[in-house]
Amino acid sequence: MMEFINFYLIPGLALGSIYALGAIGISMIFGILRFAHFAHGDVMTLGAYGTLTAVWTLGLHPLLALPVGIVFAVLSVLAVDKVFYKPLRELPTIYTVIASFGVALIFRSLIQLVWGSQNEVFIRGVQKPVVLFDLLRVSLLHLEAIAIIVGVAIALHYFLSRTQTGRSMRAVSDNAELARVAGLDTEKVVRATWIIGGSLAAIAGVLAGLDTNIQPNLGWNLILPMFAAAILGGIGKPMGALLGGMVIGLVEELSSYPWLTDEPLINPSYKTATAFLMMVILLIFRPQGLLKGRLF
Amino acid sequence: MDPVGLLFFLVGFLIMAGIYAILCLALNVQWGYGGLFNAGIAGFFAVGAYTSALLTAAPAPTHLGGFELPVLVGIIAAAVTAGLTGWAVAKICIRLKSDYLAMASIGIAEILRMVIVNEDWLTNGSLGITNIPRPFDGLLQGREADILFLAFVWVIVAIVYLVCNRLYDSPWGRTLRAVRDNEDAARAVGKDVDSFRLQTFVIGAALMGVAGALSAHYFRFLSPEATEPLLITFLVWVMLMAGGSGNNKGAIIGALSVWAIWSLTEIVTNRLPAEFATRSSYIRMLLIGLLLQFVLQKYRSGLLPERSPGIAFDKDKDKTHG
Numbered sequence: 299m300m301e302f303i304n305f306y307l308i309p310g311l312a313l314g315s316i317y318a319l320g321a322i323g324i325s326m327i328f329g330i331l332r333f334a335h336f337a338h339g340d341v342m343t344l345g346a347y348g349t350l351t352a353v354w355t356l357g358l359h360p361l362l363a364l365p366v367g368i369v370f371a372v373l374s375v376l377a378v379d380k381v382f383y384k385p386l387r388e389l390p391t392i393y394t395v396i397a398s399f400g401v402a403l404i405f406r407s408l409i410q411l412v413w414g415s416q417n418e419v420f421i422r423g424v425q426k427p428v429v430l431f432d433l434l435r436v437s438l439l440h441l442e443a444i445a446i447i448v449g450v451a452i453a454l455h456y457f458l459s460r461t462q463t464g465r466s467m468r469a470v471s472d473n474a475e476l477a478r479v480a481g482l483d484t485e486k487v488v489r490a491t492w493i494i495g496g497s498l499a500a501i502a503g504v505l506a507g508l509d510t511n512i513q514p515n516l517g518w519n520l521i522l523p524m525f526a527a528a529i530l531g532g533i534g535k536p537m538g539a540l541l542g543g544m545v546i547g548l549v550e551e552l553s554s555y556p557w558l559t560d561e562p563l564i565n566p567s568y569k570t571a572t573a574f575l576m577m578v579i580l581l582i583f584r585p586q587g588l589l590k591g592r593l594f
Numbered sequence: 595m596d597p598v599g600l601l602f603f604l605v606g607f608l609i610m611a612g613i614y615a616i617l618c619l620a621l622n623v624q625w626g627y628g629g630l631f632n633a634g635i636a637g638f639f640a641v642g643a644y645t646s647a648l649l650t651a652a653p654a655p656t657h658l659g660g661f662e663l664p665v666l667v668g669i670i671a672a673a674v675t676a677g678l679t680g681w682a683v684a685k686i687c688i689r690l691k692s693d694y695l696a697m698a699s700i701g702i703a704e705i706l707r708m709v710i711v712n713e714d715w716l717t718n719g720s721l722g723i724t725n726i727p728r729p730f731d732g733l734l735q736g737r738e739a740d741i742l743f744l745a746f747v748w749v750i751v752a753i754v755y756l757v758c759n760r761l762y763d764s765p766w767g768r769t770l771r772a773v774r775d776n777e778d779a780a781r782a783v784g785k786d787v788d789s790f791r792l793q794t795f796v797i798g799a800a801l802m803g804v805a806g807a808l809s810a811h812y813f814r815f816l817s818p819e820a821t822e823p824l825l826i827t828f829l830v831w832v833m834l835m836a837g838g839s840g841n842n843k844g845a846i847i848g849a850l851s852v853w854a855i856w857s858l859t860e861i862v863t864n865r866l867p868a869e870f871a872t873r874s875s876y877i878r879m880l881l882i883g884l885l886l887q888f889v890l891q892k893y894r895s896g897l898l899p900e901r902s903p904g905i906a907f908d909k910d911k912d913k914t915h916g
Contacts, residue, residue, distance in 0.1 A: 404884065
């Protein structure tokens with residue numbers, strides 16, 4: 299039982315938190331700008347490398363250097379939106395999807411040019427696990443990830459239900475035409491979307507980098523589970539994406555638990571495939587997701 | 595560079611450009627004719643490449659088979675298995691709208707990649723398959739054999755081009771464009787939209803399998819690295835967008851010109867000092883990414899835009915029917 303919690307449940311929740319942080323942005327962008335942002339994973343990578351540079355120059359702990367990564371990622375997405383996405387906004391959204399593939403490539407090649415393609419780590423050496431009551435042995439990082447996602451969930455709920463910008467975002471996501479007619483400043487909403495999506499992606503990137511190591515494909519490798527999470531939660535429903543991320547993370551980790559026999563249920567090298575498979579099945583049978591998201 | 599070296603550089607360039615031209619024509623059937631966003635080209639390419647490699651290679655204990663069948667059989671089998679994979683994928687997700695189809699097709703391509711890397715008994719994992727023959731092996735030796743293979747590739751390009759053109763002009767192609775441009779109207783006049791989309795997807799996937807098979811025979815070696823999505827899926831999309839989606843000549847021109855940019859930048863970056871040369875491939879990726887953005891904003895219809903054939907009226911018939 300303790301083995302299940304220590305090696306499957308807690309890592310699953312931590313992985314889920316990383317997915318959730320990315321999926322919230324994907325879901326918001328899909329809801330408000332109406333396109334699947336395939337460069338979102340690479341925004342995560344940018345956040346991780348921005349933070350890494352701050353760790354190198356300032357010598358801070360990665361989580362304290364995080365604001366630098368966030369600012370870096372947010373400025374990058376705002377610039378990309380202005381230069382590459384905005385000129386295509388009046389066209390069918392599929393052009394923006396293709397553009398986002400290109401942006402993913404541009405981000406990744408710039409990262410490789412500036413930082414190189416070798417693996418980097420935030421903190422050298424083996425991290426000691428935290429031992430609680432002699433039974434729970436969990437990594438500090440996983441506890442931090444779970445704490446961050448709880449904080450983000452509370453802040454996000456407050457933002458979406460109590461603030462003017464949050465409510466405008468929900469309005470545009472539910473019905474863009476009506477929101478425009480009612481006099482909402484759509485460009486301001488779009489900007490807020492990128493700022494929130496970019497910030498959360500940067501946090502996710504740093505957590506993912508802490509969990510393994512930092513390399514240029516860090517975020518791209520996570521893009522599909524994050525799409526799965528956004529669809530599972532319902533497109534345009536940030537809280538749904540958060541929930542979806544947790545579910546996908548848990549399913550991925552728990553799928554290799556020896557449920558039936560002594561062998562893992564699914565070979566761990568196919569762990570990620572379970573998330574893709576869930577996404578494909580969802581797309582076919584319940585594309586509106588758990589929380590009745592939009593369908594485009 | 596000496597003239598002979600230049601000649602063989604050109605031969606190698608044209609072989610790869612031909613393989614990319616087939617991929618571009620295949621994507622043109624799916625996206626240009628049918629409006630289907632396939633972001634998993636590398637998956638179908640890989641299925642075709644592995645099918646043909648396993649059927650034609652010499653027997654080896656490290657992977658399945660090695661049946662030493664003729665290359666042509668391998669290529670036809672590649673089209674069949676890739677087409678069947680396409681059929682299975684289309685059967686599941688053809689109803690999905692553009693963005694969702696992109697996600698589903700990438701997801702399936704990634705699962706295929708995982709299978710290829712992990713199932714050692716079938717594919718020899720990341721070590722790959724060696725001793726894959728070429729057609730007409732033994733007729734010519736050494737580098738001259740490349741010229742023969744070049745001719746073989748471009749004969750196939752020509753066949754694929756003629757078939758695709760015929761498809762475009764046929765009533766089938768016309769219906770497909772109707773489905774692409776106005777799905778509801780096509781449905782209203784009684785066209786089975788899903789069935790047309792399924793057929794398009796399968797034809798495209800089969801052609802992608804042929805391209806995969808050709809690349810396996812060209813390199814005589816196949817490992818998962820050859821099916822890198824960046825070099826297959828992404829580059830082919832840029833080629834088709836630049837060449838002109840909906841236009842078969844455009845697809846071939848796009849393949850040639852983008853592959854020329856890719857190859858020429860390699861020559862330039864290889865002459866840079868050593869510390870830059872290691873990073874040269876990133877500069878090329880960056881250039882291709884920027885090229886795509888430029889095409890999307892300024893030349894959306896590509897170098898050779900789509901030109902639908904005019905509608906021919908039978909005037910006499912019109913008179914008799916008053």
